[in-house]
Amino acid sequence: MNPILHLNKVFDNRIRLGIMSALMVNDEINFNELKELLQITDGNLASHIKGLEESGYIQVLKGFIGRKTNTTYKATKDGQLAFKRHLDALEQMIKNSK
Amino acid sequence: MFSNLSIYFAFQSAFMSNTNSKQQEELHQIKQMMERSSRFISLSGLSGIAAGTCALVGAYFASNVINNSYSGFISSIDINLYNQSLSITNLLGNNLMQIAILTFIAALISSFVFTFLRSKTTNVSVWGTTSKRLFVNLSIPLLVGGVFLLKLILLGAVGLVAPACLIFYGLALVNASKFTLIEIKYLGYSQLIIGIINLFFIDKGIWLWAAGFGGLHIIYGLIMWLKYERQ
Numbered sequence: 001m002n003p004i005l006h007l008n009k010v011f012d013n014r015i016r017l018g019i020m021s022a023l024m025v026n027d028e029i030n031f032n033e034l035k036e037l038l039q040i041t042d043g044n045l046a047s048h049i050k051g052l053e054e055s056g057y058i059q060v061l062k063g064f065i066g067r068k069t070n071t072t073y074k075a076t077k078d079g080q081l082a083f084k085r086h087l088d089a090l091e092q093m094i095k096n097s098k
Numbered sequence: 099m100f101s102n103l104s105i106y107f108a109f110q111s112a113f114m115s116n117t118n119s120k121q122q123e124e125l126h127q128i129k130q131m132m133e134r135s136s137r138f139i140s141l142s143g144l145s146g147i148a149a150g151t152c153a154l155v156g157a158y159f160a161s162n163v164i165n166n167s168y169s170g171f172i173s174s175i176d177i178n179l180y181n182q183s184l185s186i187t188n189l190l191g192n193n194l195m196q197i198a199i200l201t202f203i204a205a206l207i208s209s210f211v212f213t214f215l216r217s218k219t220t221n222v223s224v225w226g227t228t229s230k231r232l233f234v235n236l237s238i239p240l241l242v243g244g245v246f247l248l249k250l251i252l253l254g255a256v257g258l259v260a261p262a263c264l265i266f267y268g269l270a271l272v273n274a275s276k277f278t279l280i281e282i283k284y285l286g287y288s289q290l291i292i293g294i295i296n297l298f299f300i301d302k303g304i305w306l307w308a309a310g311f312g313g314l315h316i317i318y319g320l321i322m323w324l325k326y327e328r329q
């Protein structure tokens with residue numbers, strides 16, 4: 001079986017990969033923290049978040065801190081599984097090409 | 099025919115190594131992002147060096163006080179031990195206590211300054227999720243240790259103060275090391291070893307305290323500075 005088939009198209013992007021990596025090791029991260037981590041603009045980040053949300057890989061939690069909105073993100077079970085599969089496929093490909 | 103084949107192989111291997119390095123790059127990015135999002139990486143080695151220097155200066159002044167009036171400190175506690183009248187205000191009037199508090203404040207401020215400056219270059223806010231996590235995990239063993247130390251002093255067990263400082267600080271570092279640079283874990287282990295040694299050489303307290311809080315901070319600070327910050 002060709003491991004390339006297991007690579008996930010959704011993660012074929014530096015930013016979506018970054019968001020997912022950060023959400024694998026943190027329970028929750030808010031918008032500003034993600035922005036700081038990835039060093040990208042609001043619009044760019046929002047569009048990639050939307051992509052991941054539509055795939056069902058992340059969950060958006062809207063909340064408030066005082067009066068300010070505080071939107072946090074969480075990886076879903078599906079998202080964690082998909083990310084692990086993607087990692088395994090990457091690992092396989094590196095092994096095979098050695 | 100052969101040349102065609104060799105061109106094919108050359109192309110094939112170039113293509114393979116190309117995809118391979120792309121995957122490795124991707125894995126590297128994943129690892130980096132996992133680290134960056136869960137660990138506070140702006141801790142500056144210079145903070146360690148600064149804190150260590152403060153500790154050495156503090157230990158120098160403390161050893162002068164101890165040499166001049168060690169018995170005075172002990173007896174003042176002994177007198178009050180049984181009637182339980184040794185209060186916190188009494189302690190605050192004590193020279194050693196004042197030196198300890200000043201050393202602690204100086205170390206805290208100077209180490210904060212260097213880490214704050216470093217956070218400007220790493221672009222990680224000095225009060226973000228990772229630093230908060232680091233702070234909380236460092237604080238819990240330290241606060242418990244602080245209460246424990248106070249009780250030791252109130253009971254007159256001053257010989258245990260230095261080893262208890264080292265041991266609680268070591269535990270705090272090991273606990274917090276999951277949320278920052280890996281060197282902090284080894285700094286923690288080293289403090290624990292010196293603290294335990296100190297338990298068996300109670301009279302060497304001030305020297306071992308200086309070695310732990312002064313020497314180890316400076317050594318690890320230097321290692322971290324050389325590894326992460328020197329350009």
